[in-house]
Structure formats: structure tokens, C-alpha cells
Amino acid sequence: MNGDGVAPFGEASRRLGAVVAGSLTRGLEVRLDEDCPLEEIAVGRYVTIHGRQRKFFGLVTDVELKSLHPGFTQTPPASDFIREVTAGVATFGSVRVTLYLTLDPLAMGGEGDAVRPAKTVPPHFSSALEASQEDVEVIFGREDASHFVIGTPLDMDVSVCLDYGRFIERSNGVFGKSGTGKTFLTRMLLANVMMKSNANRDPKRKAVSLIFDMHNEYGWVGSAEGGAGLVKSLKQLFPTSVSVFTLDPDSSRRRNANIDGEIGIGYREVEPDDLSILRETLNLTDRSVESAYQFRSHFRQEQWLAKTLELDSSDEVTKQLLAQLNVHEATFSNLQRGLRQLTRGRDFLRPDLPGEAVRDILQHLLRGKNVVIEFGRYGDDLAAYMLVANLFSRRIHEEYRRRSEEALGDQAQAPPHLMIAIEEAHKFLSPQIADQTIFGQIAREMRKYNVTLLVIDQRPSAIDAEVMSQLGTKIACLLDNDADVSAVLSGVSGSSELRSVLARLESRQQALILGHSVPMPVVVRTPDYGTAESYAQFHDGPGLRERLTLQELYDD
Amino acid sequence: MALDRISEELDVIGRVIEAKVAQFSAECYELHTAPDLGTLVAVENPRGEIYAVVCDVMTASVEPGRRPVAHMPPDADADAILEDNPQLKLLLKTTFEAIVVAFRANDGIRQHLPPAAARIFARVRPCSAAVVRQLTDEPQFLKLLLTAGSASDEVIAACLRQAAESHLDPNRFRVRAGKALLGLLGHDPDRLTAILRSIQA
Known part of the structure; x- marks a missing residue:
């Protein structure tokens, strides 16, 4: 390794090569060292580049084969010996690294200003290294009261955390082709938000979710990935924090689901x-x-x-x-x-219903309970789903709006933050109707009234561009339609490089996360869900709150 | 012959008879005892040994303009002719040319031209295996060989082939040397490939 590393960043990791060209907008070209195994450098891997004063953090967005002279590739070497001689010198690998962040070692341990968006590039021949676990932890945070784990980077054994506060303050989206694990990811996000909300004592940092559960996946049980068997869902993991309502009590009974009530619309x-x-x-x-x-x-x-x-x-x-x-x-x-x-x-x-369902749901939400609305057999009935989701959301939003405005005078009256999860979101948010539905309005007005969306969809390109642009955090599983990829990446710097990353995700348990709650786009392998260990990480009740010190108790 | 024995004991192969900074000629003590093409040789020098690579060998008459005449019968063996005519060994001489590639300074071997030419009549020996390893471990001297007009690519190949034998892992050495050559001949893949072909095992 070259000795120009910035010392305060801890242990040395494997050197990949040296920066030889590039720009901030197009990304840096790193020529790989002779001994660097090209085949192990995958797109989506983190790289740190040691400049003179600071460290730069980026993502591998392309891997390329290059040669010193066209003659070397026009007549391929005749023997292993010649191939060995030319490998790494005359014919070499090169990777493109898109820079995202700089880490200032002098500011480390200070007030969090150590990590900033990259606005310049390191000088020629700066060493590029694989990011160490420590670097990744500095950037994506450790799990604590305000961060939850969303997965691990590819080829690394560290956690990538989402910033809970930032996640709930804006609308978010989970995208991916059918069968890429959107539901699993969403369930995990919701479970983590519940846990963090439970652990927070500050009412302003509490959040509840209202989930329009089209396919009965978020309430009592969900189907396991690949369709074999069942996994525990939110109500089983958080019995006291989740209420399940159903539109179809027969279906809930058949599925032995534990529900809190039946709801209908008058x-x-x-x-x-x-x-x-x-x-x-x-x-x-x-x-x-x-x-x-x-x-x-x-x-x-x-x-x-x-x-x-x-x-x-x-x-x-x-x-x-x-x-x-x-x-x-x-x-x-x-x-x-x-x-x-x-x-x-x-x-x-039904004609005769008094119309109290919304009130019931609202009461649960205001008490800090998360509400799952199961659709039972109406799950495949798009009209039913759209009617119910739109109707409830509109009225709950109205109520929230009223209460939020009242709370302007008295902060303590503010209702807990509400996150509304909708599936098949493009049906509600298509450009033709996005300005008519309540969802378009929620997505646009953002956090003003403490209500945000969690949009779950497989066709992000069918969602109104304005709504897409308002999404804070986007979590994308594999997408292979060009228009969908463009829709997810619109407005993201370095989007052309990220395209290649997004198109090469594996079809399961991998997701690209970008936006407000992560400091830079990150590809993660999401944790397993459905095993006893995976359930053990979630616990109902106050969680971290139990660890209060005596002093804090007396302060109350 | 006494002279022969002495030269064998001292491991001396000849003496410098003509010298420039970048190149010299040496005459062998005995006919046909010149070092092989590409051999690394050391020249005695009070300011530090000078190292060079043999780039040409010539055996000719001691008198310029007086070429030997081959009028012996077709069945006569070349060695036998010299044995039968001992005067011929005095009328003929073997000389070799070498390209200077390094010298020994106070702080070790430097792979560039020495400050002065080799001295006339300085003794020339083959380099020891240790010196060969040391010189060829990082063969920067290849640049001097490549730029010396009188050395062909064959000399470079011969030099590397010989050097490989003094390395513990000849294959590793060949690859390393190949990469060093690549640094110099990256612009000319055809020439490089030709040299590489002739050094591969």
C-alpha cells in the first residue's frame, strides 16, 4: 500500500489501485494494481480514496478492461507467459468510481460534520482502497435510537442504517419488479419504524403507520418468500402496537388471523x-x-x-x-x-353503516397504535382497494390537518407522525389523477401536516414525476424496465452510473437505497426474515427506553 | 600454458583494449574463449567495477587487412588445424564488445552509465551469480541496452535468458523482467512480443 493514507481512519484495507483520471461529475477512473483481482471488484462496492487532507468515499459504478496499446488486444498473446507478463501492465482493469462523500479526519468525533457531500476530487495517483468496515460505520451510522439497520453492504459484514427521523419526515417509496421482495422489505421497514417509535419518548418523534394491506401480508401472517410456508407478520411481532382491521371477516377467520375488528363503509x-x-x-x-x-x-x-x-x-x-x-x-x-x-x-x-370506521381507526392511530387494514378477498379488487384507501386516507388526513393546525399553538397536541403505506401506488398516483387523489396531495405537501406516504410499487414510471421527485428515500429492488429505472433515479446525481448498479441487483434480498435517510446511495443485502433469529431482533414495547438511567427517570 | 592457468584462477577472460563511457572492446587471453552473447561482465576499475553486457564477439587476424586464408583440406577438423599450427593462435585473436549498463558506487550498484570510461587493459571477468541477481532483480539497465544502437533485441533476450539461470525462481524472474521490458516497449507490442517469445522457458 502506498504510504499516503490518512492515518486517523484506522486499519488499512486492501488497495485497489490509483486514481488516474476523471471528474467529479463523470466519476474517477481508478487503474487497478497488477495484483488486484479484477473479478472480485463488483459494481456497487464501496471505495475510499485517500487524498492529501481528506478521504473520499464513493461507489464502483463500472468496471472496464483497458490496454496500453491497441496492438496488445488486436493480437491476443500466444502463450500463458506473455499473457502473464502483459496482465496488469499492458492489459489492465480499470474501475469508475462515482464520488459521493468526503470524510474530514480533523472533524471526526465532532458534531457530525465529518461526512459531507463530495465537491472536489482527490489528486492524481491517490490510492483507492476497499472501504473498511470502520468507514462504512462512520458513514451509515450504528444502530441506535435514531438509526435502524436495513441490511449489509454486499461483500461486507457491517450494518447499513437508515436515519429514522429522516425516514419518517418525508414520503418514501419501495420499488421493484414483482417477486423481488418488496413486501418483505416493507414489512421490515415498518417493523423497524414501530420499534424506533416505541423507543422514542419525544412525542414529536413518534410515528404510526396505516397500512392498506392488499394481499393480507402485514397483519397476522405473511407468505414466505418463494411462496412456501408462512412467516410471522406485524401483529405477531408487535401485539400491543398493531391493530388489524379487516374488510372481510370471513377471510380473516379462514386464515386464523387475529384481528381487532371489522370495518365497513357506509x-x-x-x-x-x-x-x-x-x-x-x-x-x-x-x-x-x-x-x-x-x-x-x-x-x-x-x-x-x-x-x-x-x-x-x-x-x-x-x-x-x-x-x-x-x-x-x-x-x-x-x-x-x-x-x-x-x-x-x-x-x-353497506347503506346502513353509521360510518364510524374512520373514527375507530383514527383513535387507534392517535393512541400510537399502528393500523393494518386487511382486504381479504377484496385484495384483487382494485376498485375496492382504491375506494377504501382513498376514502380512509382522505378523512384521516383531514383530521390530521385539523389537529396539526391546532397544534401550531400547542406543540403537545400534535398527533403522532402518520405514515400511510399503499400498494399498487401507481394507480393512485398516475399523472392523470395524482392531483385529484389525496395521495398526490400528501406526497406533495410532505410533512406539513405530519402525514407521509410509503409508496410500494412495481411500476414507478407510471407514477407522476412530481410525486416521485418529492419522495425522500427510495428503496429499489431489481428493476429492468428502462423507464422504471429512470423514474427511480430521476433527479439523483450520478444517475447514469447508478443505472448499471440498479439493473444488476440480484432478484432477491438486494436493494439500492437512495435519498434523504442515507448519506449516499447504497446497495444492501437485506437480512433474512422468517427465522426465529430474525424475529428476535424485533421486540414490542418501549425497547431502548428500558435502558433509561435513574437520573432520566427523576427528571420526569 | 601458464597464462591460461593464471587467467582461469583469476577468472579473468580478457582485458579492455578500447573503451568509451557507454561501450568497450576487450581482447580474450585465448582464442575462442569469449563470454557468451548477453553475458554480464565486470571490469576492474579503481572507482568501482563497471558492469556491461556482451553484445558482440569477433575472432579475426591480429593484423587488420590480413584475413586468414582457408586452404586446408575439406576433411581437416577446425580444432585439429589449430593444434597442428600453434602459430595460428598468435596470429589470430578473439575480441568482444560490451555495452556498459551499470557500475558500483559507494552506495551500491547504480544502473546507469559510470562517470568515466573503463581503463585500457583493465581486466574483465564474468559477473558472479550474486551480482547478476542483484543487477537483474530490478532490471532498469534494459533501458540502456534498448537505446544503445549496437545492441539488438537478441542481446537483450540472451541476457535475460542467462540471468534467469541465476535466480532461484527463473519463471518468476522471467515474468518480472518481461514486465520491466513492457514498461519500455509498451508502444511497440510486436517488438516486445518477439523478445518475450525468445525468453520464455
């Missing part, structure tokens, strides 16, 4: 706003959605749906009403057909 709760996101699914025209508002103002909120369904267009009274409301008959029949389609076969949607 006709009186459905608003014309809910129809607008269902427009495509129910095949409604713009005009018929418009007319729903007229029926509502005529019949009032409590009755408009029931009464509109009862109207008979052949009836004279109805005809008069349509004329009075200035609604064309075809528009009316389109609306009525849509409403019938909506209410048909959906047992949770």
Missing part, C-alpha cells in the same frame, strides 16, 4: 371525490363524475349515494330532477351504472 361516507379516482376502473365519464357532485348537493352527503342508486330514469319524477339538475340522461345512466358496479358484491360497502 354509503353516507362515499364522496364524489372518491369516484374521480375510480373513473377509469368504473368506466365513468368526466361528466358523470361531475354530475355526482350535483346529486350530492341535492340529496346531501348522507343520502346521495343511496338515493341516486334508487332513481329510476324511466320515472317522471326522476326526469324532472335530471332536468332540474341539468344532467343529461345518458350521463345519469353512466353514473348509475358505475355506482351499481361499485356497490355490487362489495359487502363492506
